[in-house]
Each structure stands twice: as structure tokens, then as C-alpha cells.
Amino acid sequence: MSRSKQPRSCSGVASATSSAVSASPTSLMRPNSSGTDSAATAAAGSRADNRASTRAAAGERASPARNRAIDTTSPVLRAPLPPWPLPLSPSLRGGVVMRAINLHMWAIAQRAAAAFDRAGVPAGARVLVACSGGPDSTALAAACARLSDRGRLGPVALAHVDHGLRPGGDRERARVAALAARLGAGAMSESVEVRTAGGSLEDAARRARYAALRRMADAWGADVIATGHTASDQAETVLMRLLRGAGIPGLAGIPLRRGRIVRPLLDVTRAEVERGLAEAGFADVLRDPMNADPRFLRARVRHRWLPALREENPALDAALAAVARAAAEQRDVLDWAARRLPLEAAAVAAAPPAVGKRALQLAAEAAGARRLGRAHIEALWRLARRPDAGTASLALPGVRAVREYGALRFEPAGAAEARAAAALAVEGPDGPYAVRRWRPGDRMRPARLRGRSRKLSDLFIDAKVPRRLRADARVAVRASDGAIVWAEHIGPAWGARVRVAERGSEAGADPRRPADGGGRR
Incomplete structure (x- = not known):
């Protein structure tokens, strides 16, 4: 198929119409050698000019909408318009035409671009998109391909991870490869073995997935890894952490960026994603049945509790996202103060409790602590504030905290053994x-x-x-x-x-x- 034609700009239409109206009808008539005829011709031309002027004036009065449509002084027309349809990646310009992007997908791409800016992703960065073939990752892939065509991003590749937890992994891999071909992006895939090691299946799958994504990013030379977390995911996360009694750091929710991981759709709701995909013709996205499995807390929050709360506040997702942003700002202030606190029992005990506890948590996590809860942090706080100056230790998930003559240190669990x-x-x-x-x-x-x-x-x-x-x-x-x-x-x-x-x-x-x-x- 050949590439669809770009519509002419409004300024071009205005220019052609203006020149057609200003051209004199006498220029279209044959010349006459007779002087009388010349005079008559001149008179006729004058009358024709008058009739043309009359018709033009009548046309202005009768069709004001047409004249507004070609008014290049309009501020709406002076604003840059997106190319229509979506420009193709260089690899596809030889023959395959992608369906036109719609206004909802265009808005999603624009919000993703703003998120990349806030996350400090430079122009031309190579982006590996974590893609399962589901709605969120499909919308993210389309938005990143759009931004790559516009020059905001560099090359884009889609990465699929097969956890082996359910049948259909080959089908998912093929669907992601087909989407990559449609978008003119690269495609990568890796199968992983999920080991729970005493933890939850969700946590084990998440760790295995991110490890695989980092390996593929290294192999492809990606600058960042983009995941399809949305504002709806943020709302679910904040609500789940409220249920568990999280403090300010926990209520900050899903970060926009952590290392190479970037989440460009945190300002886009799942409803907006679905609407954009439907209008863009992406009707064949995959649906993960685990997302609706009531055995998982997130599925219960998504399908039971949030819909009920949205009846009270239809803008609940935006409200919870605002809570996460405010908590993230307060967490940054807390971290700034905590990192300047010496890791000594006296200094930690003398600091405001929020600062002292955060200093202990950051030090433990830097040593390898995993999934510290409120009870762990309170136990650390008691260890630091013990009145005696002797030696004491505390076992934490992944590390051991040791207090020795007023000094605090953390070491990996099992290191001594x-x-x-x-x-x-x-x-x-x-x-x-x-x-x-x-x-x-x-x-x-x-x-x-x-x-x-x-x-x-x-x-x-x-x-x-x-x-x-x-x-x-x-x-x-x-x-x-x-x-x-x-x-x-x-x-x-x-x-x-x-x-x-x-x-x-x-x-x-x-x-x-x-x-x-x-x-x-």
C-alpha cells in the first residue's frame, strides 16, 4: 500500500481561494482589435468586476463559516497541528501504512512526552518498552513509537517476559512481535523461572520480570526501560498501602523514575487508555486473567473497592494520584534530612522521630534489607534508643542490625555464618x-x-x-x-x-x- 496523503494545511487553502477571488475576469477574455469592441469590452469588464464584487460580498454575508475556516489570523489555526495520520517509522515508509492515530492517543503521547521530560530522559534516548500485549503496555508502545517518529525519543524496542505461570506464553510473545512490526519497533523476549523462596508469588514474579528486563536492556543498549503503570495503578497502590498502615514514604506510591525504570503513563487513567486504544483500532489487546483473580489483593481493590469509592468521588484516581505526589514531595524532604544524620545511636535518638526512623530505614535498605514494614522500623528505633551502651543486634529481612558502643551498622543476613x-x-x-x-x-x-x-x-x-x-x-x-x-x-x-x-x-x-x-x- 502506498502512504496516505497528508491533507493540505489551512493556510494553503486560504492562499488559493484568495488568488482566485482577486483575479479579474477580463484576463480570461479574448482580446478584440476593434476600438469600439475594446470600449465595449472594457465596459463589460467593468460590469463583470462589479458583479464579481457583488457576488463576493454576498458570499461573505451568506457563508461566514467558510471565511472563518480560512481565516489564518485565528489563534486556533496558528497553533501547530499534529500530522495526520501518524507518521511512519523509517523502517515502514517503504510500504506498510499504520492506522491513523486518534486524538485520545495523541493526548496520551503528549502526556508521556511530558513525563519523560520530568524524569530527565534526554531527547533521542533508546527506550525498551516492557510489553505484555495488554492494554496499558500497548498504549505505551504506541505512544513511544509516536514520540520516536517525532524525534523526541530514539529507537524503541518492545520486551516481553514469559513468567511461565500460565499457558499462552507463545501466543503473548507472537502478539507482542506483531505489535512491534506494526509500530516499526524492535522486539525481544525472555523466559524466566519464578522462585518464591518463601515470599509471595506476586513479589517473586516482579523480581524475575525486572531482572529479565534489565538483561534485555543491557543487551540492546537501552538508556531507559519504560513500563505501562497508569494513574489507576497508582490509585490502587496508594489504597493498598493505606490498608497496610503505610507512612509518608509508602504513600508516595509508584515513583515516576527509579534508576533506569521510567513510568510515563502515571498521569493517564486506565479508562483513557481503553478509549484511546478503541478509537485507534487496537481492539485485539490481551487480557491477563490474573488481574481479575480475587485471590490477589490488587484484583479485589481494582474490581470491588475502587468502583464503590468512585461512586462517591468520580475523580478518585486523580485524587489518590495527588496524594501520592504530595507524599513524594514530603518524602524527599525527609530523605534529605535523614541522609545528613550520622549513623550513631545518640544522633538518631536526638533527631525528630520521623527523621531518625527514616535514617535507619535508608541505612538498612542500602545494606540489603527487603520489604521493611512498620514493625521492623519501630524495632530499629528501639534498638537505637536503648539506654545501655552495650552490644545488641536485631535480625531484619535480609540484614542484621548491630549496635555496638553507640555505633550502628548493618550487615547482610547470614554473612557471618x-x-x-x-x-x-x-x-x-x-x-x-x-x-x-x-x-x-x-x-x-x-x-x-x-x-x-x-x-x-x-x-x-x-x-x-x-x-x-x-x-x-x-x-x-x-x-x-x-x-x-x-x-x-x-x-x-x-x-x-x-x-x-x-x-x-x-x-x-x-x-x-x-x-x-x-x-x-
Whole structure:
């Protein structure tokens, strides 16, 4: 098919009409050699001019709408009009014609462009669109293709992730590839295996999806990854977090940008997306049945609670989006103050509670904490405000918080155990031996005390081992009777003949204490 013709601009129509009206009818008549005829001709021409002027005046009076249509001084006509139909991507200009974009899709593209501007996405950026073939991602893909044609964005590619959670993955992949061909965009796909690891299926699928999107973005060289979250998704998120008792950071909802992830449709409602797709001819979008499954909280919020609340406030989505924007602004102020607070118990306790709690939360998340709730943050706050100056710790999802002589630190959960189990090699005639982290109540008979049993905690104090080193101290335990034959920072037990070394170093070379327990000294 050939490319559809562009309609002529209104200024061109005005120019052609004006020249046709101003042309004298005498210029269209044959010349006459007779002087009388010339005079008659001149008179006739004069009468014709008068009739033309009369007709023109009558036409102005009879058809004011036509003259307004060609009035180039109108401010409406001076405003730039979008090309019609949608310009094609360079790869399609050889023969395939895309359906004309409608005014609703044009408005969606304009709002997406404004969102890209606010998110700091530069002109010409390469955009990978996360696309499932559903309504939101289809509208986003069409809007990004539009902006690419206009020069606001660079190349656009669609990325599909198959979670393997339901049948039809091949059909979805083919539908996304067909949409990409229609838009003149690239297409990529990856299958992932979702592992819940004790968490919810939704969270596990989300983590797997974003990991796959980042891999595809790296492979394609994308500057940003665009997802199809809408204002309706924002409303659902804010309401769900209200139900869970979220504070200001939680009510900020879905961010416009986080790293390379951008969400350009946060100012567009799902109803606007559906209307734009219907008018643009995208009637064959896919529908995820999980979005209507009442087992999931978001589905219940979307199909039960929000419709009931919209009866009270038809503009509920916009209202909740405004709540999210206001909360995000307040969260930014809170973060600004929290990041300037020293991570010391005294400083955190002296700060306003909102600032101190946010400082602890940010530090824990930076160390790898996941999904911290209000109860976790309150426990952290109590740990920081403990009146005693001793050592205490708190287990959190993904990290362990440690308070030691007024200083606060966070370390990955299981780091000490993993280091104890994997880093030491122990050899001796009474083996095998197990390596673990020491525990309160552990006792041993150190060589320097000639077999007298003492608590390890007391031995650490006697040896002046700093508290920050005691927490992760390792011990070697004889498997046959569970006796500790060696302790880090202390050395071997009385009579023990063990060789202890860091794995990868020379056997028997303990960097802290000799491995020979003696017994003959």
C-alpha cells in the first residue's frame, strides 16, 4: 500500500481561494482589435468586476463559516497541528501504512512526552518498552513509537517476559512481535523461572520480570526501560498501602523514575487508555486473567473497592494520584534530612522521630534489607534508643542490625555464618571438624590456661578483642564430642593438635594464633 496523503494545511487553502477571488475576469477574455469592441469590452469588464464584487460580498454575508475556516489570523489555526495520520517509522515508509492515530492517543503521547521530560530522559534516548500485549503496555508502545517518529525519543524496542505461570506464553510473545512490526519497533523476549523462596508469588514474579528486563536492556543498549503503570495503578497502590498502615514514604506510591525504570503513563487513567486504544483500532489487546483473580489483593481493590469509592468521588484516581505526589514531595524532604544524620545511636535518638526512623530505614535498605514494614522500623528505633551502651543486634529481612558502643551498622543476613563455614580449613588427628560462628555460652579449655574451662565471652574480654571482631568470631568443633578445639582470636584448646588455615593459604598458617595446642609447655 502506498502512504496516505497528508491533507493540505489551512493556510494553503486560504492562499488559493484568495488568488482566485482577486483575479479579474477580463484576463480570461479574448482580446478584440476593434476600438469600439475594446470600449465595449472594457465596459463589460467593468460590469463583470462589479458583479464579481457583488457576488463576493454576498458570499461573505451568506457563508461566514467558510471565511472563518480560512481565516489564518485565528489563534486556533496558528497553533501547530499534529500530522495526520501518524507518521511512519523509517523502517515502514517503504510500504506498510499504520492506522491513523486518534486524538485520545495523541493526548496520551503528549502526556508521556511530558513525563519523560520530568524524569530527565534526554531527547533521542533508546527506550525498551516492557510489553505484555495488554492494554496499558500497548498504549505505551504506541505512544513511544509516536514520540520516536517525532524525534523526541530514539529507537524503541518492545520486551516481553514469559513468567511461565500460565499457558499462552507463545501466543503473548507472537502478539507482542506483531505489535512491534506494526509500530516499526524492535522486539525481544525472555523466559524466566519464578522462585518464591518463601515470599509471595506476586513479589517473586516482579523480581524475575525486572531482572529479565534489565538483561534485555543491557543487551540492546537501552538508556531507559519504560513500563505501562497508569494513574489507576497508582490509585490502587496508594489504597493498598493505606490498608497496610503505610507512612509518608509508602504513600508516595509508584515513583515516576527509579534508576533506569521510567513510568510515563502515571498521569493517564486506565479508562483513557481503553478509549484511546478503541478509537485507534487496537481492539485485539490481551487480557491477563490474573488481574481479575480475587485471590490477589490488587484484583479485589481494582474490581470491588475502587468502583464503590468512585461512586462517591468520580475523580478518585486523580485524587489518590495527588496524594501520592504530595507524599513524594514530603518524602524527599525527609530523605534529605535523614541522609545528613550520622549513623550513631545518640544522633538518631536526638533527631525528630520521623527523621531518625527514616535514617535507619535508608541505612538498612542500602545494606540489603527487603520489604521493611512498620514493625521492623519501630524495632530499629528501639534498638537505637536503648539506654545501655552495650552490644545488641536485631535480625531484619535480609540484614542484621548491630549496635555496638553507640555505633550502628548493618550487615547482610547470614554473612557471618557463610564466612565461618566456607573460609576455614581445619585438619587434625581427631577430625573431622566443623566450623561455625561462636555462640553465647560456648566454653573451651585454652592452651594458655592449661586446660581450665572458661566461657568464650570471658576469654575475649581477657584478650581485649574488640567487640566488632567478637561478633563474627569462628570456632572449630570436634565432630565426635562437640568440643571446641580452636577459637578465632584465642587459639587452640589445651592438647589439641589441629592445623587451621584460611582456605587458599598454606595449611597450618593461622594469621592470628598458633594452631598447636601444646600441652608440654
